[in-house]
Amino acid sequence: MTKIVVGLSGGVDSSTAAAILHHQGYEVVGVTLWLMKGKGQCCSEGMVDAARLCEELEIPHHIVDSRDLFQENIVDYLVEGYGAGITPLPCSQCNRAVKFGPMLRYAKEELGIDAIATGHYARISHNPETGRYELRRAADLSKDQSYFLYDLPQDVLAHVHFPLGDQTKTETRRVAAEFNLHTAEKPESQDLCLIEAHGSMRDFLDKYLAPKPGDIVDQSGRVLGQHDGIHHYTIGQRRGIGVAAAEPLYVVGIDVGRNQVIVGDRASVHQPECTVQRVNWVSIATPSGPIRAFVQPRYRATPVPATLVPLNDDATRLKITFDEPQFGITPGQAAVWYDGDGQDATRGDRVLGGGIIEVHP
Numbered sequence: 001m002t003k004i005v006v007g008l009s010g011g012v013d014s015s016t017a018a019a020i021l022h023h024q025g026y027e028v029v030g031v032t033l034w035l036m037k038g039k040g041q042c043c044s045e046g047m048v049d050a051a052r053l054c055e056e057l058e059i060p061h062h063i064v065d066s067r068d069l070f071q072e073n074i075v076d077y078l079v080e081g082y083g084a085g086i087t088p089l090p091c092s093q094c095n096r097a098v099k100f101g102p103m104l105r106y107a108k109e110e111l112g113i114d115a116i117a118t119g120h121y122a123r124i125s126h127n128p129e130t131g132r133y134e135l136r137r138a139a140d141l142s143k144d145q146s147y148f149l150y151d152l153p154q155d156v157l158a159h160v161h162f163p164l165g166d167q168t169k170t171e172t173r174r175v176a177a178e179f180n181l182h183t184a185e186k187p188e189s190q191d192l193c194l195i196e197a198h199g200s201m202r203d204f205l206d207k208y209l210a211p212k213p214g215d216i217v218d219q220s221g222r223v224l225g226q227h228d229g230i231h232h233y234t235i236g237q238r239r240g241i242g243v244a245a246a247e248p249l250y251v252v253g254i255d256v257g258r259n260q261v262i263v264g265d266r267a268s269v270h271q272p273e274c275t276v277q278r279v280n281w282v283s284i285a286t287p288s289g290p291i292r293a294f295v296q297p298r299y300r301a302t303p304v305p306a307t308l309v310p311l312n313d314d315a316t317r318l319k320i321t322f323d324e325p326q327f328g329i330t331p332g333q334a335a336v337w338y339d340g341d342g343q344d345a346t347r348g349d350r351v352l353g354g355g356i357i358e359v360h361p
Ligand SMILES: Nc1ncnc2c1ncn2[C@@H]1O[C@H](COP(=O)(O)OP(=O)(O)OP(=O)(O)O)[C@@H](O)[C@H]1O
Pocket: 006, 007, 008, 009, 010, 011, 012, 013, 014, 015, 031, 032, 033, 034, 035, 041, 042, 099, 117, 118, 119, 120, 189
């Protein structure tokens, strides 16, 4: 029997992924990474639900204390990033540095198992012509998580299964009910796990970063108001600026040196281009020259056509020029590029690569 480790968060998706693989005849071992204290997914509640699921399926369950890894790679990364005036993206970083790599290592080294599965909505296929593992959008585009998985290296993708990639969330709930899983009716997690655990990103950051008042200025430097710390602001933000104006104001920039939040009208939040770093090439090999692709500059953004030009030999830094200027290009977030526009899989749904947006020059 083929053995496989399934990452269990205690939610309906990973429960169903485990049940499907178990039903298909895999010898499933449940692994829950203990990421932080508190209630919610990935915390105490999630661990109990995961343990109960393993009891229902009569499979072994391992809990791996990953709190230090989570603290270093996610909590510190977020606090440092927000403190420096950027808006870091924790989920792709968590997938690469906390979940997939370490879980695969644990599976291999501690359990002698070389395959892992999760309840992510995305698809992986092997291309025999290029020898690469290609990452594709989920069949259920409304649940697609490929954006958060762009940073997985080939040697990890080669060992990963996504049993839910071809089905819709409604089907997942139906399958969970058919298998009588106690998690079948469990409500959807609405937010980032950290936000669920702390109430809001503001509450989370306020635990680590002291208030540091400064000026809110317009693009000519005129002082319009006061802020209580640049870490409470992100590019494109409209709410909570607290400055009265005839036209709605948006955050267009954060000047760390001057401790200023710069605001302007909606048009000034549009950028014709940006640069990205720490690029990971996924479904295609590192290109030696410019390529055209559909770039998704934020999780829920529509992918838009753009030209990508490598800025170094190994194409780990790129300049992206959008065909049309884009709203809210935010340093710290990931830009992920696909071979299609995400509206129709027949026009291309492969993740070609992705990288972290750098601070605007
Ligand atoms: N603490 C954890 N330990 C092990 N695996 C995890 C953990 N958290 C998440 N995963 C895996 O990553 C997948 C996606 O996680 P995400 O946080 O997006 O949860 P989700 O989509 O709400 O899924 P679920 O319903 O399973 O919680 C989960 O389905 C699970 O397989």
